[in-house]
Amino acid sequence: MLYDVARVRAQYPALADGRAWLDGAAGTQVPEPVIAAMAGVMRGGVANQGGVFPAARRADAIVDEARRALADLVNAPDPDGVVLGPSMSALTYRFVGALGPTWRPGDEVVVTEADHDSNVRPWVQAAARAGATVRMARLDAATGSLPTEHVTGLLSDRTRVVAVTAASNLTGACPDIPAIAAAARRVGALSVVDGVHHCPHVPVDVTALGADLYLTSAHKWAGPHLGAVVAADPAVLAGIDPQRPAPAPPTGPARFEQGTNPFPALAGVVAAVEHWADLAEAGGDRRARLAVTRVTAADHGRALGERLWAGLGGMAHVRRYGPDADRTPIASFRVAGVGPAEVVAALDRAGVNAWAGHAYAWEAARALGVRDDGGLVRLSVNHYSQRWEVDRALEVVAACR
Structure with a gap:
């Protein structure tokens, strides 16, 4: 089923500022309805x-x-x-x-x-x-x-x-x-x-x-x-x-x-x-529509998440944290020689919303060895994300040295 992300995104007034909103794991924006x-x-x-x-x-x-x-x-x-x-x-x-x-x-x-x-x-x-x-x-x-x-x-x-x-x-x-x-x-x-x-x-x-x-x-x-x-x-x-x-x-x-x-x-x-029930064309009551639109939106997010994950994986100066399968469309990583806060600042200057730190995953950050020195950079896509946002973030990270 075709997923018209431009139609979905147009319902979110906050997203009209031209920035890449890749911070959804910390909280999404809200649509007009x-x-x-x-x-x-x-x-x-x-x-x-x-x-x-x-x-x-x-x-x-x-x-x-x-x-x-x-x-x-x-x-x-x-x-x-x-x-x-x-x-x-x-x-x-x-x-x-x-x-x-x-x-x-x-x-x-x-x-x-x-x-x-x-x-x-x-x-x-x-x-x-x-x-x-x-x-x-x-x-x-x-x-x-x-x-x-x-x-x-x-x-x-x-x-x-x-x-x-x-x-x-x-x-x-x-x-x-x-x-x-x-x-x-x-x-x-x-x-x-x-x-x-x-x-x-x-x-x-x-x-x-x-x-x-x-x-x-x-x-x-x-x-x-x-x-x-x-x-x-x-x-x-x-x-x-x-x-x-x-x-x-x-x-x-x-x-x-x-x-x-x-x-x-x-x-x-x-x-x-x-x-959510109206994200794509589907018939029936709300529960029946959700059974269709939730899958469609998840497929959209998964495709963008794979693009983001693979793009970071192709950079020799980037270390990704997380499994390659059975995952949600987020990417947590570090850049060799550049602190997470510095990477997030570079992303911000380029108009990309992102987070750095432990994300309250306190025990996970300790187990991964990143809790006490800045945590990780985290980028996340969701149902209103578009490909250009992922590509802009990848360009910034590629230039971080």
């Missing part, structure tokens, strides 16, 4: 949930539709399995706060070197409070990948949680989540999968992944800053008892959502999911 949806809520008036008057009923409808949209995006079977929150990090701490007090000395928690630290540190801190044991799954330092057996080999009947990323935000490596989640289930452990970097690039089916809890952040896929935890089965949520005010709902996903929901942002999430 998302901006309009958020402004529309504020213009039209909205109140807190639970009232009988129109503004309150609008708030109820926005929250319900946000749950349905997120369930559609990741092909979750039930919107009642969707928990909303300000960010992936905040939601992780919320779930840690509920699960950690149930652990006892001798219980075990498995985390990985591949993960963003917000899916490592909260579990480590909770284990320390409970006297539980932390087991760290190691990267393959040569490739930046996370071999399945490095995770599954740590599991035992005392494992309570396996926290693992579906895609490294530093190397792009995609672990075998179905295999890891199945192994966790066999020992009775809860699998908590960070999909923040995964969701923008890979068509997601949480049931096929096997993850008990899958986390995503809308600002990584053209939405506002808002996170969600999606359970493949709402019964998983029912077995977790979070701290909450006495009048808060005793059941359902709302009991995890502390305080008033950000209604304009939730309307923006719905608009962002609709935007």
Whole structure:
């Protein structure tokens, strides 16, 4: 199916500045429909949930539709399995706060070197409070990948949680989540999968992944800053008892959502999911359209990512970090004799948005030996990226000596 990236890109006002926006792994820009949806809520008036008057009923409808949209995006079977929150990090701490007090000395928690630290540190801190044991799954330092057996080999009947990323935000490596989640289930452990970097690039089916809890952040896929935890089965949520005010709902996903929901942002999430469903021509309801457009957009990003990866691989003065296969379309690298911050400055002068550092992949950066001397340069493409952006970045890196 033809993917008209020029049509897609034209919907993003921020992208009209002529720069190459290769910073999507840190957060994407938003299209006009998302901006309009958020402004529309504020213009039209909205109140807190639970009232009988129109503004309150609008708030109820926005929250319900946000749950349905997120369930559609990741092909979750039930919107009642969707928990909303300000960010992936905040939601992780919320779930840690509920699960950690149930652990006892001798219980075990498995985390990985591949993960963003917000899916490592909260579990480590909770284990320390409970006297539980932390087991760290190691990267393959040569490739930046996370071999399945490095995770599954740590599991035992005392494992309570396996926290693992579906895609490294530093190397792009995609672990075998179905295999890891199945192994966790066999020992009775809860699998908590960070999909923040995964969701923008890979068509997601949480049931096929096997993850008990899958986390995503809308600002990584053209939405506002808002996170969600999606359970493949709402019964998983029912077995977790979070701290909450006495009048808060005793059941359902709302009991995890502390305080008033950000209604304009939730309307923006719905608009962002609709935007994804309209990225290419497809028929049917929103979920059916997403099943087509997500694959089409992923193919576009993969082709550009391969061009970027191969281009850097052809430069003798560049060292790439990450596997050649089973990866998202990002490229993390270093230039011989030139610090990452200097490379990013050169890219900026040429009109290329890029990042340098550890990207909060704290353990991965240490394992790769780059955490303490500037980290890595990271370039990332996504559904609105174009070939000229990749080529401009490659020209700058080729000239860095």
